[in-house]
Amino acid sequence: MSLENSSDAYTSTEIYTISGVSLFTDFDISLFRSGKHFKLYEKLGAHIITHNGVQGTYFAVWAPNAERVSLVGTFNFWNRTTHPLYPRWDGSGIWEGFVPNIGQGELYKYFIRSHNQGYEVEKGDPFGLLWETPPNTASIIWDINYQWNDTEWLQQRRAKAGQVQPYSVYEVHLGSWKRSPEEGNRSLSYRELADELPAYVKELGFTHVEFLPVMEHPFYGSWGYQITGYFAPSSRYGTPQDFMHLIESFHQAGIGVILDWVPSHFPEDQHGLAYFDGTNLYEHADPRKGWHPDWKSLIFNYGRNEVRAFLISNAIFWLDKYHADGLRVDAVASMLYLDYSRNHGEWIPNQYGGRENLEAISLIQEFNTTVYQEYPDVHTIAEESTAYAGVSRPVYTGGLGFGMKWMMGWMHDTLKYMSTDPLYRRYHQGQITFSIIYAFHENFMLPLSHDEVVHGKNPLIYKMPGDEWQKFANLRLLYGYMFAHPGMKLLFMGDEFAQTREWNHDRSLDWHLTQYDFHKGVMNELKQLNHLFKTEKALYELSFDTNGFEWLDYGDADNSVISFLRKDSSGKEKIAVICNFTPQTHKSYRIGVPEKGTWVEIFNSDAREYAGSDSLNRHSATTELIMHHGKPFSITITLPPLGVVFLKEQ
Incomplete structure (x- = not known):
């Protein structure tokens, strides 16, 4: 190995970068280049290791079009010249190096000078395990080892693999479930949430909780759907270990944890994945395939092997390191179709002249196949709003391979029907019965999600017609009908007590409402519905049959x-x-x-x-x-x- 910017004395207190240290084998590189390395988080990123008896941090980043890559951070006063990384000889595009005597808590970025006209940029680590709290943008060296105490839960989960089980899901945005008004309306931390949320969800009787994306995101108002740190839980609420403690607390309460996962797009923020090495590395270069018109964000290049490995590794990471019990995949429809939200001339047909995104479909199938091979006791769930056939059917039959699919048609028809004055419902009978025609085409989950109580859509209680008594009776009727209808269930936080205000990510739920009889009545009903759903096999056992x-x-x-x-x-x-x-x-x-x-x-x-x-x-x-x-x-x-x-x- 060679020493850079150092004396020859390895024990010197001066910090320097050492080349020749690597976590990669030739087999790792082969898997990476073929898009088949699904534990890249063990290789790329920043890893605290001991080399020749000295502890330090090994760094590795994929930047194939870089002319130069170096480390900048608190350890070198953000100096771009003192800590270069070294390109691997094998043409993989990976730059790596070992820095002794630095570790936990140090801030860092990668300084990249591109072959592309000398473009220069400082980037956070795509595999960073912890990031600064936004609006700060550096990655943080972090050891995510944790002494888990959820063995009983995982053993029970394995024992039930393959069995049809009731899924009644409480959807939560961690930053606004409950806040601390006496401390400037701040969000609760992961550990504070662990003290309250699992017990609350258990009391209500839900089997699972689903978190809106917890992965690090620069804009809080995106609710986590514009991700820059795919391998890091948001530091807004604590450390990785704090988040692990929250998941562990749910498991100890007998409740599974589903994480929202967003492989459909990512934001343009300069410190993130966008234009990473001065080229369109993670995103598709052609804006007709690489730019999302709805969300003003970038779309992954699903045909690039290294990007596929990045995404599937990320999915496996949350199941492996954080013991997640499932992944709900956001915006699947936008991945499936090349013309999604595009006008004529704004998209490119596939090789057969069709509108299906064959590369994305292949990626989704490989993702599901890999997840179920590695973790047969978890579930993947698709938010998919079209009539695409076989979303929750096995890949070997031509399906996408998801365990379940959100039943968006049921949600739209049911809410439209329930918002109709009862006097006129007789003219819309088909609206409430139509869902049964296709209820068994997929393995459906019935969602009343966060999307239905924002942006002027009104909270559920105010979608209901009539006076106050009728509004609450209609809502109780809706929940009873929902729990009796074939399929698994999902309800957004606040709906369990008939929140009367649209969800606002900057405010706590209106917990004071739970003292009033009508609101308590809805909670009591939901507890009983969850109890019946879990104990009466007739309500769940043949949900997909x-x-x-x-x-x-x-x-x-x-x-x-x-x-x-x-x-x-x-x-x-x-x-x-x-x-x-x-x-x-x-x-x-x-x-x-x-x-x-x-x-x-x-x-x-x-x-x-x-x-x-x-x-x-x-x-x-x-x-x-x-x-x-x-x-x-x-x-x-x-x-x-x-x-x-x-x-x-x-």
């Missing part, structure tokens, strides 16, 4: 009533669900059922503990030999106003 659903009646448009059965895999457990979308109480409402028996009410959204009018079915209903709804038997029940009833066959 037509055998788990049977219409009783979808044609009573005059009364705006629908009724259906949910069934378990044995066919022995059945729950009848009857929804009344009008404020009229129906006494002695007749429902056809397939066989003789007794039915007992196990849920009624109009119950007094939910702040309803308490129009309950307190006695069991025994079948009569009266044909109705095409069924040989029937029962009569009281159908509450703007209410939903679950009846279980005994």
Whole structure:
């Protein structure tokens, strides 16, 4: 090895850069260049190591079009000349070097001079494990080792791999779930959140929590969807170990953690991935493929092997180092289509003349294949809003390979229907029943997400028509219908107590509302729905299978009533669900059922503990030999106003 800017004495206190030290083997380089190295985070970036008995930090960065790369940071007073990195001999484009006697907490960037007209720039580390708190932009040398205490959770997760399990997800933006008003309205830290959030989610009965992107992002108002530090949890709330503690706290409470992941685009901020070595390295060079018109951001070059390795390594990183239980992939539709949000002439057809982005599709398939090979006990979930076939079907059948897909059509149709005055719902019966036609085409998750309560869309409670009582009854009806409908569930924070203000990332949720009866009633209902969803196999076991659903009646448009059965895999457990979308109480409402028996009410959204009018079915209903709804038997029940009833066959 050669010594640069140093004396020959290795024990000198002077800091210098040493070449010839590498974490890469020839096999690593081969995998990297072929796009098949999916643990690049173990090689690229800054790693605290010991070399020849001296502790220091090894740096490696991919910058194939650089003329010169050097380290700048607190350790050399941001001097661009004293700590050069050295290009590998193998043509991989990787620059590397070892700096003894520096480590945890040092700030650093890469100074890059490009072959491209001498372009010069200082960049954060694409594989940086911690970044300065924005608006500062340096990376921070950090050891992310952590003594995990979630072995029991991981063992249980492995034991259940491949089994259909209930997924009821509480979606959270960490910076605005709860704030500290006595300290300038600051967000809670990861550790403060760990003291409160897992217990709260457990009390509500959710099985999982999903975080809007936690990866470091310069603009807080992007909610994390414009990422510069793909391998670093945001330092706004603490250190990597603090974030690990938060995840561990959820696991110890029996709750899984899903992370939002954004491989669809990244921002143009100079310290980030954009124009990294004076060329379009991570992004596609042609703006017709590399520029996102909706988000004014850059699109990854999915056809470049090294970029594919970067992205898949990033996905594996969060499952490996942070024990995440799933990844929800943002904006999949924008990746699938070359003409997404583009006018004629603003996009380039693929090699067959079509609009599908074949490189992105290949990347998604490889991502899902790799994740499920390495972690068969987690799930990937697609936010995908088109009719693209096979999003949640196996790659070997031509699908994209996701475990689940957000059911955006259900969300749009249901909210539109629920916002309609009950007087006119009879004319829109097909809007509330249409989703069943395609409910089993994919493995669906039903989302009422953050996107539905921002930008003038109103909070859910104010999408509901009527006076105050009717608004809350409609919301309880919506939740009851949602939990009975085939598919897994997702609800955004604040919806569980009927937040009355649109979500604002700069403010806490309005926790004072939970002292009022109507709001407490919604919370109580949601707790019971989560309990039933987790304990009644008929509600979740065949969520993705037509055998788990049977219409009783979808044609009573005059009364705006629908009724259906949910069934378990044995066919022995059945729950009848009857929804009344009008404020009229129906006494002695007749429902056809397939066989003789007794039915007992196990849920009624109009119950007094939910702040309803308490129009309950307190006695069991025994079948009569009266044909109705095409069924040989029937029962009569009281159908509450703007209410939903679950009846279980005994």
